[in-house]
Structures are given as C-alpha cells and as structure tokens.
Amino acid sequence: MKSLKFNKYIIALILLFAAPASAVADIALSLTLNRHECAITDSIKMVVSISGARDADTPQIRGLENFIAQNAGRSSQVRIINGRVNSSVDFTYYIQPKRIGIFEIGPASVKIDGKTYQSEAAKLTIKTSIYPKSGADAPIFLTASLSAKKVYLEEQLQYTIRLYHLNQVSNVSLNTPEAEGLEFRQLEKPSEYSTVYNSKNYQVIEIRYAVVPLKTGRLNINPARMSMLVRRDQRHLDDDDIFSMDDFFSNVRGKPVTLASNPLILNVLPVPHAGKPADYAGLIGTYQITSELTPGRVKAGESATFTVTVKGSGNVNRIPDMKMPEIKNAKIYADEPTLDIRQSEKGIEGLKTMKWAIVPEKQGQYTIPPLSVSYFDTVNKYYRTIRSKPFLLSAGPGIGVITQSPFVKEKVQPGKEEIEELGRDILPIHRSAMDLTKEQAGHIGWNLWIIMIIPALIYCVLLAVHKISRTSSVKLKSYKAAKNFYKICKDKDLSANALSKALLKYINKRFSINLGSLSPQEASGILNGKGCKEETVNQMEWILKKIETLIYTGKGEDPCDLPLEASLIIKSIEKEIK
Amino acid sequence: MKKIFLIILITFTFPFAVFTQGKNNRSDRREELFHKANAFYKEGNYEKALNTYLDILESGYASGDLYYNMGNTCFRLKMTGHAILYYERARLYIPRDADLDYNLRYVRKLAKDDIELPVDIISGIFFWNMHITHKELFLLFAAVNLLFWTALALRLYLKKEWTYYIFIILLVIFIIIGVSFAWKHYVTLSDERAVILPEKADVLSGPDAAETLLFQLHAGAIVCINDAEDAWKLISLPDGKRGWTKADSLEKIRQK
Numbered sequence: 001m002k003s004l005k006f007n008k009y010i011i012a013l014i015l016l017f018a019a020p021a022s023a024v025a026d027i028a029l030s031l032t033l034n035r036h037e038c039a040i041t042d043s044i045k046m047v048v049s050i051s052g053a054r055d056a057d058t059p060q061i062r063g064l065e066n067f068i069a070q071n072a073g074r075s076s077q078v079r080i081i082n083g084r085v086n087s088s089v090d091f092t093y094y095i096q097p098k099r100i101g102i103f104e105i106g107p108a109s110v111k112i113d114g115k116t117y118q119s120e121a122a123k124l125t126i127k128t129s130i131y132p133k134s135g136a137d138a139p140i141f142l143t144a145s146l147s148a149k150k151v152y153l154e155e156q157l158q159y160t161i162r163l164y165h166l167n168q169v170s171n172v173s174l175n176t177p178e179a180e181g182l183e184f185r186q187l188e189k190p191s192e193y194s195t196v197y198n199s200k201n202y203q204v205i206e207i208r209y210a211v212v213p214l215k216t217g218r219l220n221i222n223p224a225r226m227s228m229l230v231r232r233d234q235r236h237l238d239d240d241d242i243f244s245m246d247d248f249f250s251n252v253r254g255k256p257v258t259l260a261s262n263p264l265i266l267n268v269l270p271v272p273h274a275g276k277p278a279d280y281a282g283l284i285g286t287y288q289i290t291s292e293l294t295p296g297r298v299k300a301g302e303s304a305t306f307t308v309t310v311k312g313s314g315n316v317n318r319i320p321d322m323k324m325p326e327i328k329n330a331k332i333y334a335d336e337p338t339l340d341i342r343q344s345e346k347g348i349e350g351l352k353t354m355k356w357a358i359v360p361e362k363q364g365q366y367t368i369p370p371l372s373v374s375y376f377d378t379v380n381k382y383y384r385t386i387r388s389k390p391f392l393l394s395a396g397p398g399i400g401v402i403t404q405s406p407f408v409k410e411k412v413q414p415g416k417e418e419i420e421e422l423g424r425d426i427l428p429i430h431r432s433a434m435d436l437t438k439e440q441a442g443h444i445g446w447n448l449w450i451i452m453i454i455p456a457l458i459y460c461v462l463l464a465v466h467k468i469s470r471t472s473s474v475k476l477k478s479y480k481a482a483k484n485f486y487k488i489c490k491d492k493d494l495s496a497n498a499l500s501k502a503l504l505k506y507i508n509k510r511f512s513i514n515l516g517s518l519s520p521q522e523a524s525g526i527l528n529g530k531g532c533k534e535e536t537v538n539q540m541e542w543i544l545k546k547i548e549t550l551i552y553t554g555k556g557e558d559p560c561d562l563p564l565e566a567s568l569i570i571k572s573i574e575k576e577i578k
Numbered sequence: 579m580k581k582i583f584l585i586i587l588i589t590f591t592f593p594f595a596v597f598t599q600g601k602n603n604r605s606d607r608r609e610e611l612f613h614k615a616n617a618f619y620k621e622g623n624y625e626k627a628l629n630t631y632l633d634i635l636e637s638g639y640a641s642g643d644l645y646y647n648m649g650n651t652c653f654r655l656k657m658t659g660h661a662i663l664y665y666e667r668a669r670l671y672i673p674r675d676a677d678l679d680y681n682l683r684y685v686r687k688l689a690k691d692d693i694e695l696p697v698d699i700i701s702g703i704f705f706w707n708m709h710i711t712h713k714e715l716f717l718l719f720a721a722v723n724l725l726f727w728t729a730l731a732l733r734l735y736l737k738k739e740w741t742y743y744i745f746i747i748l749l750v751i752f753i754i755i756g757v758s759f760a761w762k763h764y765v766t767l768s769d770e771r772a773v774i775l776p777e778k779a780d781v782l783s784g785p786d787a788a789e790t791l792l793f794q795l796h797a798g799a800i801v802c803i804n805d806a807e808d809a810w811k812l813i814s815l816p817d818g819k820r821g822w823t824k825a826d827s828l829e830k831i832r833q834k
Binding site: 424425426427428429430431432433435436437438439440441442443444448451452455456458459462463466 | 605608609612613616619634638639640641642643644646647650651653667670671677680681684685711712713716719720723724726727728730731734735763766767769832833834
C-alpha cells in the first residue's frame with residue numbers, strides 16, 4: 001500500500017515535469033460558444049481553450065465590440081489520454097449582446113514562447129426573440145426549430161429542440177425525432193443555459209441534430225417527445241402535501257411529465273439541372289480542396305507522394321474517389337483514400353485524403369495535372385468545381401530501378417494475379433527403395449526396448465558402486481581410528497590425560513565429529529545414538545568418569561591401569577557398530 | 579604360421595561373407611522389383627505395377643514410399659478406397675511427406691463420404707505426435723532417456739548447482755516425451771481405423787444379411803472397428819452412427 005502511494009507520487013512528479021515538455025510540442029487554440037443563436041436578452045458562455053500549454057497569458061479576442069464581456073475565470077488541467085500527457089488552460093467568459101445581427105466572434109490569439117497562436121472564429125446570431133409565440137406562460141414547455149425551411153436534397157440543416165423550465169427537472173429522456181425521408185444525427189452533448197423570457201428566468205436544455213433530407217417534397221417532422229421528472233415548487237404545495245415529504249422518504253423525486261414539441265414542415269427541392277457539371281456526383285454543401293507534392297525533386301526510380309485533401313461540410317460521404325490520369329514515363333500507385341467524419345457546431349464535417357505515389361522512370365520534368373471535384377454550393381446556390389494545384393515533379397538521374405510506393409507494399413502489386421488453378425491431379429510416385437524394411441509401422445523390436453533400459457541399469461550399477469565405496473571409506477576410517485587407539489593403549493605408562501585424549505580422538509575420527517572434550521554423558525549419548533549395547537555404553541561412561549576422577553584429583557599425569565579396559569570397550573564398540 | 583593364420587581367417591570370415599552376400603542379393607532383388615514397378619507405372623501399366631508392389635509387400639517388406647506408390651497406382655486404377663488405404667498406411671511411415679499429404683487430401687476430396695475421424699484432446703495436446711512416426715518418437719525418447727540417466731549419474735559425483743538445473747530440465751523433458759510416447763504407443767496399438775474398399779458397402783443393424791439396412795458407405799470412407807463376429811465387423815462413425823458391415827468390404831489401416 002505504501003509503495004502504491006509512493007508510486008503515485010512518482011507518477012505525479014513525472015507528470016509535473018513531463019507536462020511542460022510535451023506542452024510545447026503541439027499547442028492549439030480553440031474558441032467555443034455554448035450557443036450559436038440567442039435572444040438579445042441572453043448571455044452566452046464563451047470558452048477559449050489553449051491545449052498543449054500549462055500556463056498562458058490572457059488571450060486577445062476580436063469581435064467583442066458588440067458584446068458586454070465578463071471574465072468568469074481560468075482553469076488549467078493535466079490529463080493522460082492514451083498514455084500521453086495533455087495539459088490545457090481554459091479561459092471562460094460570459095458575453096451579452098448589445099444589438100441584434102449576425103456576428104463573428106474571434107479569432108482569439110495568444111503569445112506563447114514568442115510564437116502567436118490563433119483560433120478559428122465562431123458565428124453568433126442575435127435575434128430579438130428566438131422563443132415560441134405559444135406556450136407563453138407555461139412553467140415548462142418544449143420547442144423544436146429548423147435552421148432552414150427550404151433545402152435541397154441531401155443538404156444538411158440543423159434541427160434544434162429546446163426545453164424551457166422554471167422548476168428543476170431530472171431523468172430527462174428524449175425520443176429521437178422521426179420523419180420519413182430524413183436522417184437525424186445528434187450533434188455534440190446537450191447544452192444547458194438560462195434565459196429571460198416573458199420576464200421570467202427560464203433554464204433551457206438544448207439538443208441539436210444534423211438533418212439530411214433523403215427525398216424531395218414536403219416532409220412532415222412529427223413532434224419530438226420528451227419525458228422527465230419535474231420537481232414541485234415548495235411554495236405551491238397544498239397543505240395536504242406538507243406531510244407527504246416525498247423528497248425525503250420517497251424515491252420519486254418529482255412528478256413525471258411528458259411534453260411534445262411543435263410539428264414542423266420541411267420543403268426539399270431537387271438540385272437544379274441548370275449548370276450541372278458533367279462530373280457532378282451528388283456532392284452538396286461547402287468544400288475546399290488542398291494538394292501537395294512531397295518531395296518536389298526525386299531520382300528516377302524513387303517515389304514522390306501527391307496528396308489531395310477535400311474538406312467541407314455537407315453530405316461528406318459523397319466526396320468522390322478522385323482518379324489520377326496516367327503520366328508518361330511514370331508509374332502511379334494509388335493509396336486507399338481515407339475519410340474522417342466529425343461533428344462540429346456547423347454540423348457534420350468531413351475530410352477525405354487521397355494519396356498517390358508517383359515514380360518517374362526516367363530523368364526529366366513531370367507535370368502533375370490538377371484534379372477536380374464538383375459540388376452544389378448551398379450558400380451561393382450554384383454548382384462549383386474546385387481544383388487542386390498543378391505541380392511539377394523533377395526527376396534527376398536515378399538508380400534505374402522502379403521502387404515500390406510505401407503504401408502499396410502490403411497490397412497485391414499491379415500486374416500480379418492470384419494463381420489460377422487450371423487442373424488437378426496427384427503428385428508422381430517416389431523413386432527411393434532405400435527405406436524398405438521388414439518392420440511394421442508402430443512396431444518396436446525387443447532390442448530397442450533393451451537399449452531403453454540400459455541407461456537405467458548403468459545408473460543402478462553406478463549408484464551401488466557409489467554406495468559401496470562410501471561404506472568402505474567409513475569402515476576404513478573406523479578401522480584406522482581403532483588401530484591408532486590400540487597403539488596408544490599399548491603404552492604401559494599411559495596417563496589418564498593421554499588416555500582421555502586418545503578416547504576423544506577415537507570418537508571424533510570414528511564418528512566424523514569434532515568435539516573439543518568428551519564428557520561421560522556426551523559419550524553415552526553418541527554411542528546410544530549409534531546403536532551400541534547398553535552394557536558397552538555403561539562401561540564407556542564408567543571409564544570416562546574414572547579418568548575424570550583421576551584428572552581432577554591431580555593424578556592426571558600418573559600412569560593409570562585403564563588402557564586395557566579401554567581397549568576392550570573400543571573392541572566392543574567396533575563389534576557392535578558395523 | 580602365416581598359412582595357419584590365413585586358414586583361420588577364411589574359416590571365420592567366409593560364413594559371414596556368404597551371409598552378407600545373400601542378404602545384399604535379396605535386398606537388390608527387392609529394389610529391382612520396386613524400380614520395375616515404378617517403370618510399369620510410368621508406362622501406364624498400372625495393374626502390373628500394383629502386382630509388382632504387392633510382390634514386395636508379400637516378401638514381408640514395406641516402406642512409406644512403397645505404400646505411397648501403391649496409393650498412386652490404385653488412384654490411377656480408379657480404386658479410391660484402396661488409394662486412401664495405402665496413403666493412410668504410408669502416413670504411418672512418412673507422416674511429414676508433402677507429396678503424400680497433397681495426394682491424400684486430393685483423393686479424399688474425390689471420395690463420396692469425406693469422413694475423417696476427429697482428433698481427441700490428448701492427441702491435440704501432443705500435436706507433434708501426428709507429424710512424427712512411432713519409431714522416431716521412440717528414438718527421441720531413448721535419447722532423452724539416455725541424457726536423463728546420464729545427468730542423474732553425474733549428480734552422484736558432481737553435486738553442483740548447474741547439474742541440479744540440468745537434471746530438472748531433463749526430468750521435465752523426459753516426462754513430456756515419455757507421456758507423449760506412451761500415448762502414441764497406446765494410440766498406435768489400439769488403432770482400429772479401417773477404410774471402406776468397395777464402391778458401396780451396406781451397413782446393417784446386425785451381423786446378418788437379413789438385418790435392416792441402416793446406411794451405406796462408399797469407397798474411401800474411414801470408419802472405426804468396434805467388434806467382429808464371423809465375417810462381419812461392427813463399425814462406428816464420428817457422428818455416432820453404428821452398424822455391421824461385411825468384413826471383406828473394409829481393411830484396417832494398421833496391420834498387426
């Protein structure tokens with residue numbers, strides 16, 4: 001547990017030091033509004049977010065001349081997303097419009113480490129009132145609105161649902177609006193704000209959808225239905241309700257209510273025939289095209305990458321896969337196009353990237369022709385054709401070998417095909433007669449089984465030899481110890497001290513121990529443990545006690561009469577312990 | 579003295595030389611037959627080729643290549659059942675042969691009943707058993723056995739740490755290969771698989787021609803023999819079907 005805490009501190013420290021380093025890596029500035037259409041009496045939340053930085057000066061924001069701006073503070077965050085440390089600083093403002101109209105707020109700009117970073121601008125429409133004409137004094141009501149009443153087929157528009165409530169609401173659920181021939185896709189999370197309507201301060205929940213009409217004609221959008229629990233206003237409780245105390249004792253925290261919005265009608269027109277380009281493939285909205293060639297100069301046989309990007313909002317799924325015309329003396333390998341779709345305040349936006357590897361076969365200049373895509377511009381109501389820039393690719397003297405494009409490595413190369421099976425037959429006979437054997441498959445001869453046993457047998461023999469050799473070495477040791485003892489005991493003038501030493505030496509050698517002295521109790525313990533008879537053990541104890549007595553009475557150096565008896569005891573021990 | 583030595587030498591070496599010569603002659607004869615059969619096959623004389631291969635088999639000798647060639651010959655003679663039987667027998671000798679694998683898969687596809695007995699869990703664990711012959715696995719086990727006992731013997735005289743680890747590693751290998759071989763040995767000895775040889779074989783509810791016809795099998799179908807009674811065999815299929823068929827309509831893959 002302690003180490004876990006310690007690890008947390010280490011991680012926090014790493015984050016603290018690592019964050020500024022990573023922060024410098026990719027700084028981005030964004031300006032977001034919580035609403036894009038509001039009444040002149042409303043206040044709008046504006047957040048300028050600087051991602052990739054832990055600290056920054058207050059950003060400069062253009063286009064606020066027509067608003068009263070109030071600073072609501074700053075906050076900084078450090079987050080780990082997919083193992084990467086992301087830090088950001090948010091500056092929050094509340095702005096209140098001074099007049100009606102369509103305004104562009106931003107871009108916001110900030111200087112970090114001497115470099116100026118800029119956000120995109122945001123559009124805000126201020127109206128006298130955006131609120132419904134009906135439902136006026138109701139404490140809670142639901143409205144639905146469309147960003148346009150007349151659109152072209154597949155043109156994207158926005159459908160907004162707003163819930164106005166004076167009392168608190170909870171457990172809000174909305175049935176996705178349904179209409180034949182319309183495709184709905186929710187944009188971002190629902191936003192919440194407050195507004196003044198009919199001199200009352202309403203709380204508003206706003207949910208926005210991108211809508212794409214899939215058929216022409218007059219399309220009906222049925223009312224959206226929203227269910228919720230509405231808290232009762234304590235001031236309006238009846239006397240009877242005082243004792244109900246449903247907030248405290250009951251799970252039901254309010255009154256269930258289902259609201260319906262107003263129905264809507266949308267007129268969908270087909271795209272005009274007049275001025276339709278030949279290559280028009282149904283793309284509608286607003287789009288831009290960009291292109292690049294990297295590198296602009298290569299050696300013959302090397303590849304350059306030509307990238308075309310089409311970006312915009314509308315029916316982005318319809319952005320066509322462009323075709324690169326053939327270039328003389330150059331090989332072209334197309335990569336799989338990628339389409340990145342995301343939701344923004346403008347609706348559904350998309351970015352399609354198409355890449356080609358161009359490999360010049362010879363030295364020279366190669367012109368990359370412009371590629372075009374046509375779409376119906378919903379802002380200006382006419383067809384437009386956008387084109388990529390033409391490029392000039394210079395090829396120097398090269399390696400003479402046509403290299404593969406980096407993105408075609410794993411794919412089937414042009415000109416290569418899967419092997420086609422033209423016929424089937426068995427493979428030919430074998431010619432080797434070498435392996436002919438009398439043995440049946442799965443048969444193991446007895447000789448092989450014997451070979452299998454041999455190592456185990458050899459081991460058993462070795463084990464036996466090992467054991468025998470160990471036993472004989474022990475026997476030899478004991479024989480030598482006894483022999484030495486007998487030799488010492490032959491001395492007729494042997495003192496008690498010398499006899500005591502001889503006995504100690506014998507016991508140590510005989511039993512491979514290392515005693516410094518030998519008491520009668522120790523000796524009897526050892527002999528008992530080795531399996532000596534009780535009589536022999538007693539004799540040994542008796543002789544040792546006698547030796548001790550002689551030594552302690554000052555007769556230790558005098559010749560004693562015990563060697564013979566000691567020899568007999570040792571003989572008994574040798575007999576009894578094999 | 580030299581003469582005596584020469585006489586002794588001839589006396590002792592002559593029988594051995596004669597024996598070896600005789601053995602070589604017989605071996606040459608088998609090889610000759612094998613090549614002769616191959617030549618018949620090449621000429622397109624498949625019946626003669628098969629008979630010549632069978633002559634080698636009757637002499638008590640066999641090999642993976644011989645069974646493989648017999649499988650090819652039977653295939654050419656449109657004897658699908660026999661082709662599969664011989665290929666399966668060849669697999670017992672040369673399980674890793676790519677040609678055999680290809681031909682067997684091809685002929686099995688041509689068979690009407692594409693029945694293959696499922697691999698049981700233990701055989702799945704010892705997956706290498708399918709790619710190694712019984713004898714090869716035995717020799718591998720023998721080698722591991724030798725190393726294991728050598729390591730054990732080494733431990734008697736050299737009680738070092740590294741000898742301990744070698745012993746442990748060899749013990750694990752010894753157990754794995756030992757169990758693997760034991761399983762292979764059991765599977766081989768209890769192999770009751772058989773191949774249906776005629777174009778069509780009736781499977782009845784009992785060992786009597788008057789019994790109810792349960793289903794029919796076709797040449798090349800691999801079944802499992804569970805029992806035998808007179809000239810009838812009780813067979814079973816992987817899907818649980820069981821019944822009696824005439825003993826001469828099938829032949830066991832592994833011969834006793």
